[in-house]
Amino acid sequence: MIEEKEEAGHSPWNDAWHRLRRNRLAVCGGILILTLAFACMFGPIFSQSYEEQNLDLGAVPPSRAHWLGTDVLGRDLLARTLYGGRISITVGLVATFVALTIGVTYGAIAGFVGGKTDAVMMRIVDILYALPFPIFVILLMVFFGRNIILLFFAIGAVEWLTMSRIVRGQVMTIKRMEFIEAARALGLGPRRIIFRHVIPNVLGPIIVYTTLTIPAVMLLEAFLSFLGLGVQAPMSSWGVLIKDGSEKMEEFWWLLVFPGALFSLTLFSLNFLGDGLRDALDVRASKD
Amino acid sequence: MIRFIVVRLLQTIPVVWIIITATFFMIRFVPGGPFTAERAVSPEILRNLEAHYGMNKPLYKQYLDYCGSVLKGDFGPSFKYPTRSVNEIIGEKLPVSIELGLISLAVALAIGLPLGVLAAVKRNTWIDYLCSSFALLGVCIPTFVMGPLLILVFAIHLGWFNASGWYTPVDRVLPSLTLGLVYAAYVARLTRGGMLEVLSQDYIRTARAKGASELRVIMKHSLRGGLTPVVSFLGPAIAGIVTGSFVIETIFQIPGIGREFVNSAFNRDYTLVLGTVVLFAGFLIVMNLVVDVVQVWLNPRLKFE
Numbered sequence: 001m002i003e004e005k006e007e008a009g010h011s012p013w014n015d016a017w018h019r020l021r022r023n024r025l026a027v028c029g030g031i032l033i034l035t036l037a038f039a040c041m042f043g044p045i046f047s048q049s050y051e052e053q054n055l056d057l058g059a060v061p062p063s064r065a066h067w068l069g070t071d072v073l074g075r076d077l078l079a080r081t082l083y084g085g086r087i088s089i090t091v092g093l094v095a096t097f098v099a100l101t102i103g104v105t106y107g108a109i110a111g112f113v114g115g116k117t118d119a120v121m122m123r124i125v126d127i128l129y130a131l132p133f134p135i136f137v138i139l140l141m142v143f144f145g146r147n148i149i150l151l152f153f154a155i156g157a158v159e160w161l162t163m164s165r166i167v168r169g170q171v172m173t174i175k176r177m178e179f180i181e182a183a184r185a186l187g188l189g190p191r192r193i194i195f196r197h198v199i200p201n202v203l204g205p206i207i208v209y210t211t212l213t214i215p216a217v218m219l220l221e222a223f224l225s226f227l228g229l230g231v232q233a234p235m236s237s238w239g240v241l242i243k244d245g246s247e248k249m250e251e252f253w254w255l256l257v258f259p260g261a262l263f264s265l266t267l268f269s270l271n272f273l274g275d276g277l278r279d280a281l282d283v284r285a286s287k288d
Numbered sequence: 289m290i291r292f293i294v295v296r297l298l299q300t301i302p303v304v305w306i307i308i309t310a311t312f313f314m315i316r317f318v319p320g321g322p323f324t325a326e327r328a329v330s331p332e333i334l335r336n337l338e339a340h341y342g343m344n345k346p347l348y349k350q351y352l353d354y355c356g357s358v359l360k361g362d363f364g365p366s367f368k369y370p371t372r373s374v375n376e377i378i379g380e381k382l383p384v385s386i387e388l389g390l391i392s393l394a395v396a397l398a399i400g401l402p403l404g405v406l407a408a409v410k411r412n413t414w415i416d417y418l419c420s421s422f423a424l425l426g427v428c429i430p431t432f433v434m435g436p437l438l439i440l441v442f443a444i445h446l447g448w449f450n451a452s453g454w455y456t457p458v459d460r461v462l463p464s465l466t467l468g469l470v471y472a473a474y475v476a477r478l479t480r481g482g483m484l485e486v487l488s489q490d491y492i493r494t495a496r497a498k499g500a501s502e503l504r505v506i507m508k509h510s511l512r513g514g515l516t517p518v519v520s521f522l523g524p525a526i527a528g529i530v531t532g533s534f535v536i537e538t539i540f541q542i543p544g545i546g547r548e549f550v551n552s553a554f555n556r557d558y559t560l561v562l563g564t565v566v567l568f569a570g571f572l573i574v575m576n577l578v579v580d581v582v583q584v585w586l587n588p589r590l591k592f593e
Contacts, residue, residue, distance in 0.1 A: 127303055127306070135549070135564075135565055135568055138534075138549075138550065138553060139311070139314065139315070139553055139561070139565075142550075142553040142554055143314070143315065143318035143553075144318060215428075219430055222430060222432070223430070223432065223535065226432045226535060226538075227534060227535070227538070227550060239432075242432055242433055242436075243432070245436070246432065246433075246435075246436035246539070249436055249439075249440050249444075250440075250444055253440060256433075256436055256437070256440070257437075260429075260433035260436075260437070263430070263433065264428045264429045264430075264433060267427070267428035267430075268424065268425075268428040271424060271427060271428060272424070
């Protein structure tokens with residue numbers, strides 16, 4: 001009897017996973033970002049309080065009691081940095097999710113429906129591209145107060161444009177393929193075809209671009225916080241910590257250096273991971 | 289080509305109009321006004337002030353008045369600096385930002401282009417890795433970390449430069465280095481990518497086959513095509529260098545238009561906010577147009593649509 005051997009998995013996702021694992025920088029980035037996220041999520045539970053002040057102590061350089069030192073009010077910098085990271089990463093994820101939702105839906109509809117609808121929808125994107133968006137985000141934050149929910153939507157509303165363009169382009173190629181025609185022949189409605197059959201097939205570019213959007217969003221949040229428009233005290237984010245640190249760096253260098261380094265490290269690993277994913281998932285780029 | 293430029297310029301009119309309208313009504317519907325920040329003024333003075341700025345008229349009338357004066361190129365009087373017009377303030381602050389922007393751009397190109405070309409030519413060698421990691425470093429260290437760090441090292445510890453200010457030519461070094469390094473990183477990444485794409489093309493092999501020297505292949509045959517992604521990045525980047533210098537201007541206390549814009553938003557200086565927003569938007573639109581034109585010039589296979 002011939003033994004039935006199961007074919008080893010060679011789906012595109014499997015291939016991509018293998019390519020990604022071979023990319024040492026991307027793997028390092030991935031591990032680093034997971035570690036950082038984990039530390040920020042659970043670290044504040046075990047570390048010292050991020051808001052407990054100790055005015056007698058004041059700002060002390062890194063020591064055994066306070067690994068990263070303390071700030072002017074005697075608050076433990078390690079705890080504050082981890083806690084700030086929690087906020088920064090949350091903003092990054094939530095705002096990216098907002099951008100993702102808008103961008104994918106918009107792009108998929110424009111690409112799938114096509115014709116005049118597509119022309120009008122993409123013209124709107126072109127116009128929005130021409131707007132100086134950071135300026136509008138600044139205006140929004142100044143005028144409507146430093147509300148964190150608003151922050152999510154303001155940033156999300158800025159970052160969806162590129163995503164919608166990418167998705168539209170992909171959808172336009174996919175919708176001509178036979179399996180979509182088959183779905184249509186089966187009598188499925190356009191909404192079901194878009195969400196069940198089209199979008200899963202453009203997941204690759206979406207994942208890649210999402211990984212690259214998160215650092216962009218975190219940068220924008222930190223930029224706003226640096227201008228004094230981000231999250232409000234006693235909450236803090238990496239942007240807020242960097243701002244505070246840069247004001248006091250002459251005497252207390254650690255207040256700037258540690259939050260800055262952690263923030264840069266996060267951006268660094270997210271970008272490495274994103275680049276690696278792009279090489280792994282994009283067939284065109286992976287041929288070399 | 290002339291037709292293309294004219295059509296594109298005509299298309300920008302509705303865009304600018306939308307921007308003006310959206311900004312105008314947005315700032316009017318938010319709580320607080322230009323006169324609420326200071327100590328409470330008596331009702332009569334407030335009435336006089338509002339009459340002076342035409343704020344006692346109905347909102348639609350104010351809007352029409354404003355649009356009318358913008359058409360004449362007048363952005364109105366500033367609310368915060370009562371004796372000065374928005375045009376004057378822009379005229380005074382914009383050159384500072386432009387100077388900072390141009391120097392930074394020069395820094396970015398001078399560092400970014402050679403690094404990118406080198407990385408692409410020496411692909412997958414340690415030179416490539418070195419150039420590429422430098423580029424990524426620049427992308428990942430934001431200006432508001434880089435700026436203070438440079439100040440800490442070069443101004444405070446080494447004492448080579450002033451920590452802030454905009455008086456002598458030496459004061460230009462740290463701010464433009466901070467701003468330029470970020471863009472240098474992007475330029476290097478894009479140059480590398482663009483060059484790699486071009487270097488694998490058939491006509492490059494042809495050039496090599498007919499015995500052109502490596503230097504000639506790079507400078508004459510590849511660079512033109514390889515720069516396409518850099519050019520499309522530079523358009524928004526140039527506009528962004530002027531707008532994105534809020535942080536630099538704040539860190540180094542440079543009297544430029546970016547800092548003025550943030551302050552005007554905080555002060556509810558309606559006309560100054562509007563004026564700067566229109567300025568930034570116009571800048572961005574014009575730069576995008578310039579990019580499209582240069583793009584066609586670099587790559588004749590593209591056509592003006």
